[in-house]
Amino acid sequence: MSDLYGRHKAVLPDWLALYYEDPLEITHGEGRYVWDANGKQYLDFFGGILTTMTAHALPEITKAVSEQAGRIIHSSTLYLNRPMVELAERVAQLSGIPDARVFFTTSGTEANDTALLLATSYRRSNQILAMRNSYHGRSFSTVGITGNKGWSPTSLSPLQTLYVHGGVRTRGPYADLSDAEFIAACVADLEDLLGHVRPPAALIAEPIQGVGGFTSPPDGLYAAFKRVLEERGILWIADEVQTGWGRTGDHFWGWQAHAENGPPDIITFAKGIGNGMSIGGVVARAEIMNCLDSNSISTFGGTQITMAAGLANLTYLLEHDLQGNARRVGGLLIERLRGVAAQLPGVREVRGRGLMIGIELVKPGTDTADPETAAAVLEAARAEGLLLGKGGGHNTSALRIAPPLSLTVAEAEEGAAILERALRSCVQ
Structure with missing residues (x-):
């Protein structure tokens, strides 16, 4: 040892x-x-x-962080913050969500926590739909909606979570169906579930399940789900903590493999955007983001040094x-x-x-x-x-x-x- x-x-x-x-x-x-x-x-x-x-030790990011550290590292969200505004503008534009607002956090867990707060407040419901085999973080609320028992140490939760089929294509009761039949069966299961409960606040789903072993449904499943959800006013939260920023190659966001019916109501992100610096965040339509009726701040979310890293990293990603x-x-x-x-x-x-x-x-x-x-x-x-x-x-x-x-x-x-x-x- x-x-x-x-x-x-x-x-x-x-x-x-x-x-x-x-x-x-x-x-x-x-x-x-x-x-x-x-x-x-x-x-x-x-x-x-x-x-x-x-990349590790990418000169463009190292330079941006060093220069920002020489000016100011932190001031909190109580003051105007140019790097935060600039990165928010770029993320809002890239998100595909109309009239988007962005809130920065320090991690994907905190981003998903914020998305759950927004959705439950906006919809006045504490019920959440989540996918089996999912993972959304280590906080009390995100553990409560995680559908992977290896990463969910308690069943206590402020939320009532209902788990639906679809996140794993090759296991479970629908594994032997064709892609079209698989989607139809999962949609039918969702519709049946919603017929037995009060309308939930939102469905949260990873387009590709990260901790779950990089499993995913057929393309188009979440678009089909979204049609069912929209009929009932239920929000769709895309957890892009692991799939965002072009990692899947075919799309910039994982949700774009399910884009027939437009973007999600809320997107969460983290991990890759900071290239190692602690950045997470939430993008949502203004009416959803602004639904909270009390004050809030973030001490460390969107701090200048992490925003400088995020801007340099995103620029490099897009330019190359x-x-x-x-x-x-x-x-x-x-x-x-x-x-x-x-x-x-x-x-x-x-x-x-x-x-x-x-x-x-x-x-x-x-x-x-x-x-x-x-x-x-x-x-x-x-x-x-x-x-x-x-x-x-x-x-x-x-x-x-x-x-x-x-x-x-x-x-x-x-x-x-x-x-x-x-x-x-x-x-x-």
């Missing part, structure tokens, strides 16, 4: 999860690579949980077409991994889009999750210099791949080769 690991265990909670039998201390990074305290280099295929969106890069490089990577998986009975599915790819592992010949093998693959990949993530609603048996969006073809091939060796050595 390292001295740092011992100190960690002595002062931090037991439930604060660490990867690896011998936990890793990352000391610095550059581009798509990081280094540990022993000087070993790793190709980063997880980006600090989808947060290092553009990292969404297009995610589509091109991610497409090559997923096809490469599907070719490997086809030869391994223990790989149930390779799924995802863009640079958001999941590999679900099972015991060969069954649909039974295999978290032990997933952990072994994580260790084997680390030994060869590749960092991955884990997730899934079935005992974290899915590997999660989400590198910075500037990943090159050569780096994708390097990571795929390491991952192939790790899979072949661990998966039957």
Whole structure:
């Protein structure tokens, strides 16, 4: 046990999860690579949980943060804040929501908390529709709507949560249906549920479920849901904490795969926009955002130094077409991994889009999750210099791949080769 690991265990909670039998201390990074305290280099295929969106130590962001730190770091939302206004203007324009207002927070959890406050206040209801296998944060309210028992430590909640089908395409009672039949069955289930309860405030859904193992419904499901919700005045909250900013390649936002009926009423975001700085936020129509009838501020949401980082990061992302890069490089990577998986009975599915790819592992010949093998693959990949993530609603048996969006073809091939060796050595 390292001295740092011992100190960690002595002062931090037991439930604060660490990867690896011998936990890793990352000391610095550059581009798509990081280094540990022993000087070993790793190709980063997880980006600090989808947060290092553009690159490690990106000069444009480092410069913006340094210059802003030399002026002022913080003043709170009680004062006008030029970087916050400028980033809000850009996010509002990119959101697709008409007459949009933006509120900045410090995390995705806090963003979802705010969205729930807005929706329940606007609709005067404490009922929330959520998806099975979902994850929305670690606060009291977001834990209460999370549909993944591995990340929901209590059933106590200020909200009444009703879980609906649709977030996982290849498991559950509708898995054997065609995409069109799957959508029709999920819509029928939603309509049946709504016939038995008072109208909920909102449906909150991740377009691609992050912690759930990068699962998703067929394109168009949430558009079909939205038609049902609109008939009853129920809001749609798109949790874009992991899917936003072009990571899925095909779209800038995950909700755009379900855009037939217009944008969501509320969008939440975080992670990648700050490239490691603590930025979260909510976008909503003005009538929804302004529905609160008491004062509120944020001490740390939208602080100048994080907004400077967000502006520089977003500018770099757009000017270098990292969404297009995610589509091109991610497409090559997923096809490469599907070719490997086809030869391994223990790989149930390779799924995802863009640079958001999941590999679900099972015991060969069954649909039974295999978290032990997933952990072994994580260790084997680390030994060869590749960092991955884990997730899934079935005992974290899915590997999660989400590198910075500037990943090159050569780096994708390097990571795929390491991952192939790790899979072949661990998966039957």
